[in-house]
Amino acid sequence: MSTMNQLLIALFAVVLAPAVGALLQGIDRRINARMQSRVGPPLLQPVYDVLKLLGKEGVILNRTQVLYAWIHLAFLMLATVLLVLGQDMIMALLVVAVSTIALILGGMCVRSPYSRIGSSREIMQMLSYEPILVLLVIGIFMTNGSFMARDITLAGKPLLLTLPLIFLAFLLVTAIKLKKSPFDLATSHHGHQEIVKGITIEYAGPYLAILEVAHWYETALVFLVLAAFWATNWVVGIALAIIAFVIEILFDNLCARLTYQWMLVHMWTVGLGLSVTNLIWLYWK
Amino acid sequence: MLGCIDRSPWIVHYNCNSCNGCDIELLACLTPLYDLERFGVLHVGNPKHADILVVTGSVNHRNARVLKNVYDQMPGPKMVVAMGACSATGGIFADCYNVLGGIEKVVPVDVWIPGCPPKPEAIIDGMVKAVGIWKSNPAFQAQGGAARISLTRRPPAAPVQPAAAPQPQQQPQPKEGSPDGRQSS
Numbered sequence: 001m002s003t004m005n006q007l008l009i010a011l012f013a014v015v016l017a018p019a020v021g022a023l024l025q026g027i028d029r030r031i032n033a034r035m036q037s038r039v040g041p042p043l044l045q046p047v048y049d050v051l052k053l054l055g056k057e058g059v060i061l062n063r064t065q066v067l068y069a070w071i072h073l074a075f076l077m078l079a080t081v082l083l084v085l086g087q088d089m090i091m092a093l094l095v096v097a098v099s100t101i102a103l104i105l106g107g108m109c110v111r112s113p114y115s116r117i118g119s120s121r122e123i124m125q126m127l128s129y130e131p132i133l134v135l136l137v138i139g140i141f142m143t144n145g146s147f148m149a150r151d152i153t154l155a156g157k158p159l160l161l162t163l164p165l166i167f168l169a170f171l172l173v174t175a176i177k178l179k180k181s182p183f184d185l186a187t188s189h190h191g192h193q194e195i196v197k198g199i200t201i202e203y204a205g206p207y208l209a210i211l212e213v214a215h216w217y218e219t220a221l222v223f224l225v226l227a228a229f230w231a232t233n234w235v236v237g238i239a240l241a242i243i244a245f246v247i248e249i250l251f252d253n254l255c256a257r258l259t260y261q262w263m264l265v266h267m268w269t270v271g272l273g274l275s276v277t278n279l280i281w282l283y284w285k
Numbered sequence: 286m287l288g289c290i291d292r293s294p295w296i297v298h299y300n301c302n303s304c305n306g307c308d309i310e311l312l313a314c315l316t317p318l319y320d321l322e323r324f325g326v327l328h329v330g331n332p333k334h335a336d337i338l339v340v341t342g343s344v345n346h347r348n349a350r351v352l353k354n355v356y357d358q359m360p361g362p363k364m365v366v367a368m369g370a371c372s373a374t375g376g377i378f379a380d381c382y383n384v385l386g387g388i389e390k391v392v393p394v395d396v397w398i399p400g401c402p403p404k405p406e407a408i409i410d411g412m413v414k415a416v417g418i419w420k421s422n423p424a425f426q427a428q429g430g431a432a433r434i435s436l437t438r439r440p441p442a443a444p445v446q447p448a449a450a451p452q453p454q455q456q457p458q459p460k461e462g463s464p465d466g467r468q469s470s
Contacts (some may be wrong), residue, residue: 012335039323048292048325052336055290064387140361196331204333204360 012104013084021216022046035253052210056205061110068106069210075099076217086150087189088139107199118198128267129173135275139163142282165278169271182255291416293325297335303342306402307369318403332358339366343375345383349391356392364415367394372400
């Protein structure tokens with residue numbers, strides 16, 4: 001691939017990813033509403049929200065907070081570009097981690113108790129899912145013999161067949177990343193008001209819009225990774241990702257939010273247990 | 286940008302001195318039967334994310350400061366909806382020794398929803414009216430709808446005036462946080 005070609009693909013990904021993310025969130029809210037026998041907002045509601053936020057007055061407590069929001073967004077964009085260009089997956093994982101850390105620091109740099117509670121919960125969430133993501137990448141390496149995302153089809157068969165348990169563990173990670181119950185701890189994102197929007201409480205107007213757009217990227221990234229579990233045929237992959245999304249929404253409606261201790265314990269026992277079992281099976285196969 | 290405000294008005298709800306009747310009705314509007322979310326209305330619970338402040342109950346000496354604080358924390362443009370009889374006039378509590386009256390004494394009100402408590406249809410109508418007022422505001426339209434309206438968090442620096450200078454006749458200003466050319470009543 002020529003450099004020009006790669007640049008074009010990167011640009012395309014940066015533009016397309018938030019569009020996909022916004023649409024997915026619109027569908028998400030719609031399905032959510034239908035599950036509660038409501039009509040639900042229009043499909044483009046996330047876009048309307050962000051456009052409105054961009055026009056509103058910005059209220060912040062300090063300049064650093066805004067910088068962290070931008071870092072959060074920029075590193076998520078970078079991770080999207082890295083994955084789409086088929087680069088190193090460990091690198092992409094660390095780039096996503098940096099973006100989450102920027103979000104945490106953004107919540108910590110203000111003197112607001114709710115923001116700080118949200119940040120410390122976000123740390124707990126990171127602590128819960130990062131090991132599983134690392135094991136996911138190791139599992140992909142054991143299947144393909146390569147850490148590069150472009151070699152994801154090297155083994156010739158879909159990842160889901162070699163990493164079925166890690167896929168289940170990744171569904172738990174997806175629930176955390178998409179801010180779904182029972183793991184909706186750091187932001188109380190969907191209608192819950194326990195810590196009044198937690199980590200995002202001190203962002204208003206356009207600065208909140210940055211975080212919302214970042215969440216679009218995050219949603220698109222999660223969707224991409226879910227689809228990559230059947231990367232030999234992307235149609236099946238996307239169908240798989242859609243099924244996984246509907247399962248997430250179903251569990252969002254079925255579960256109440258739980259405590260971070262519960263999350264940590266179960267992610268480290270159930271999630272890590274599933275992943276390690278899968279790796280041992282791969283090793284002895 | 287702000288053209289989308291009528292598509293996603295986020296509300297924050299403050300109970301001033303209410304008997305909880307209005308609050309229950311407001312929350313009932315968010316349930317599947319009335320489903321305010323189909324208009325993009327979200328109950329965010331955080332004044333910094335909200336566009337509409339819905340106040341129930343009358344103002345008294347203790348909560349006037351709190352109400353003002355919640356209002357000041359909201360980024361502009363913002364609308365205030367007074368919900369129920371108490372927030373309009375003080376309602377049944379108007380004669381109590383500690384009650385100041387309607388919330389208009391503390392924050393500028395855009396829409397009053399009458400009733401004790403108001404019907405859910407009236408509440409939905411009130412929300413729609415509130416964003417409608419903002420959209421039809423001449424100051425808003427003059428700025429092309431994309432103006433970034435700025436609220437001063439600190440009081441503006443007062444010019445030092447000579448004591449003998451005659452003060453110009455000033456209109457009574459609305460509260461400091463109404464930058465949008467809102468009609469003060």
